[in-house]
Amino acid sequence: MVRTLSHEAREKMLEAAAGVVREVGVAGFTVDEVARRSGVAKTTIYRHFPDPKQMLVASLDRVLVPPPVPDTGSLSGDLLAYLTSVRPLFVSDQLRTLFFEIYAAAMRDPELREMQRALIAGRAGPTMAIYENARARGELAPDIDYPTLVENVQGPLISRSMSRPSALTDAGIAAMADRMLVALTSR
Amino acid sequence: MVRTLSHEAREKMLEAAAGVVREVGVAGFTVDEVARRSGVAKTTIYRHFPDPKQMLVASLDRVLVPPPVPDTGSLSGDLLAYLTSVRPLFVSDQLRTLFFEIYAAAMRDPELREMQRALIAGRAGPTMAIYENARARGELAPDIDYPTLVENVQGPLISRSMSRPSALTDAGIAAMADRMLVALTSR
DNA sequence: GATAAACGCTACGATAGCGTAGCGCTACGC
DNA sequence: GCGTAGCGCTACGCTATCGTAGCGTTTATC
Numbered sequence: 001m002v003r004t005l006s007h008e009a010r011e012k013m014l015e016a017a018a019g020v021v022r023e024v025g026v027a028g029f030t031v032d033e034v035a036r037r038s039g040v041a042k043t044t045i046y047r048h049f050p051d052p053k054q055m056l057v058a059s060l061d062r063v064l065v066p067p068p069v070p071d072t073g074s075l076s077g078d079l080l081a082y083l084t085s086v087r088p089l090f091v092s093d094q095l096r097t098l099f100f101e102i103y104a105a106a107m108r109d110p111e112l113r114e115m116q117r118a119l120i121a122g123r124a125g126p127t128m129a130i131y132e133n134a135r136a137r138g139e140l141a142p143d144i145d146y147p148t149l150v151e152n153v154q155g156p157l158i159s160r161s162m163s164r165p166s167a168l169t170d171a172g173i174a175a176m177a178d179r180m181l182v183a184l185t186s187r
Numbered sequence: 188m189v190r191t192l193s194h195e196a197r198e199k200m201l202e203a204a205a206g207v208v209r210e211v212g213v214a215g216f217t218v219d220e221v222a223r224r225s226g227v228a229k230t231t232i233y234r235h236f237p238d239p240k241q242m243l244v245a246s247l248d249r250v251l252v253p254p255p256v257p258d259t260g261s262l263s264g265d266l267l268a269y270l271t272s273v274r275p276l277f278v279s280d281q282l283r284t285l286f287f288e289i290y291a292a293a294m295r296d297p298e299l300r301e302m303q304r305a306l307i308a309g310r311a312g313p314t315m316a317i318y319e320n321a322r323a324r325g326e327l328a329p330d331i332d333y334p335t336l337v338e339n340v341q342g343p344l345i346s347r348s349m350s351r352p353s354a355l356t357d358a359g360i361a362a363m364a365d366r367m368l369v370a371l372t373s374r
Numbered sequence: 375g376a377t378a379a380a381c382g383c384t385a386c387g388a389t390a391g392c393g394t395a396g397c398g399c400t401a402c403g404c
Numbered sequence: 405g406c407g408t409a410g411c412g413c414t415a416c417g418c419t420a421t422c423g424t425a426g427c428g429t430t431t432a433t434c
Contacts, residue, residue, distance in 0.1 A: 006410070025295055027214040032391060041412045046393070097294040100287040103349060107284040108212055147351060152366070155342030162290060164334060179339070183370045193380070193431095219421060228382045233423070 012038045013045050017059035022094045026101040029056055057115045060102060063095070064119070069126040075134035075184070080177040082130060083157065090161035091168050124150075140184065152183050199225045200232050204246035209281045213288040216243055244302045247289060250282070251306070256313045262321035262371070267364040269317060270344065277348035278355050311337075327371065339370050 016038035021029050031052050035042040049055035070081030089095045106113040131149050134140045140149075156176055160167055203225030208216050218239050222229040236242035257268030276282045293300040318336050321327045327336075343363055347354055 009411070025291065028295075030391060031393085039412095042392095043394080043413085044411055047410075050393095052392090093294060097291045101291045104212065104284045104288045104291065107280060108215075147347075147354070148366075151343045151346035151350065152370075155344070155346035156338045157342070158345055159338035159342035160334075163338065167334070179335075179370070182373060183339075183366070186369060186373060196381070217421060218423085226382095229422095230383085230424080231381055234380080239422090 009040050009044055010048055013040045013048065013055070014059055014062060016040075017055055018062045021056065021059050022063055022098060025098060026056070026105045031055075053109075053112055053115065057112070057119065060098075060116070061119060063098065064089070064123070066123045067127065069129050071129075071133065075130070075137075075139045076177065076181055078130045078133070079153065079180055080174060082127065082153075083173045083177055086157070087168055087173060090157060091165055093165070096161050096165065149184055153180050156180070196227050196231055197235055200227045200235065200242070201246055201249060203227075204242055205249045208243065208246050209250055209285060212285060213243070213292045218242075240296075240299055240302065244299070244306065247285075247303070248306060250285065251276070251310070253310045254314065256316050258316075258320065262317070262324075262326045263364065263368055265317045265320070266340065266367055267361060269314065269340075270360045270364055273344070274355055274360060277344060278352055280352070283348050283352065336371055340367050343367070 013034055017029075017034045020033050020037060024033070029052075031042060031045055034040075034055070035045055038045075045055070049058070067082065067085040070078045070085070072078050072081055089099065102116065106116050128146060128150075131140060131144070131146055135142065135144060156179070160172075160176070200221055204216075204221045207220050207224060211220070216239075218229060218232055221227075221242070222232055225232075232242070236245070254269065254272040257265045257272070259265050259268055276286065289303065293303050315333060315337075318327060318331065318333055322329065322331060343366070344355075347359075347363070
């Protein structure tokens, strides 16, 4: 007589939760609102997620789609492909804002921080393959410092998204990729 | 018989408000907490700031100290001076987190957004002088794109502060400045 | 030193979110 | 088909915050 919690109800509440967190952010994320939107009873939600933070993280996991690891054969191509794939996240006001809210929330709450460590790691890790591949091809110096590379790619992207997200066009991204390539290889 | 609202009470509540916003962030910022900490009656707080958001912005204005505009005579020196002056903001977990929270809050709330536009502009504007001076000295191309410059300086700084703030040492900052110089001038 | 303005204090009513209890209903599993 | 496990629903009690009213007290100004 073993019955598991229904996937149906779980899907409905997670779907609604994803919408809530996108629209009102981490601070405005409430169980009541998820219940209202999903049509799932609040009590049922608590049966699935005794701690609302778990549901928050689970919903974030749906919203933040991990980017595919590009493998075009060149660092130039991989960079452009990477920027293109993550662009939607940074162009969208909702998603970009959510991105920073998550970071801030994790900084404030150790519990959340731990829950999201895996979530972040699972997304950042594969991206590192871009640089490892480039190094294997000889496009990057063997003694290259990965964290520095990352911040020279993510940095300008984040910065631009904050101040003028509308500049994240095809052409804008291509120009960024070119500039990054120069910065990464000129040494 | 004209009496102004006392500077004393105002100072006390703003001082407390600054502490609150640093410690619990934008989301946790409440009038009650400011009243508790400052010892100023809640009613008095409302007399000074009918809208708590105004007090929030006023307290942010105290927390986010505008960096001085460096003028060392060289782009290299100005960059290093700039990074050094803003480092405390990005090294501190509290302040860095607050920085992102403010951005997110402004994105969610149009009213807050407008209130902080001036606050941000007053800090970003002067910094631009670094690049204008460099261009005047001939260190930067005459047709240089300022926003792109900014994102190549702020970007890596922000990115590093998020992933490994402990790397923002004297040496780390100096290396960043060098790298930025290369990125900005190699064209 | 009188007066009015600003402050302090208490106590509200209202709202919102939390997390749980109780109970009837539905549907899955044997 | 019977029983149990999961769901829906209502209704709690609790807490926190908001914004305000009323009233007494201090203090600056004239």
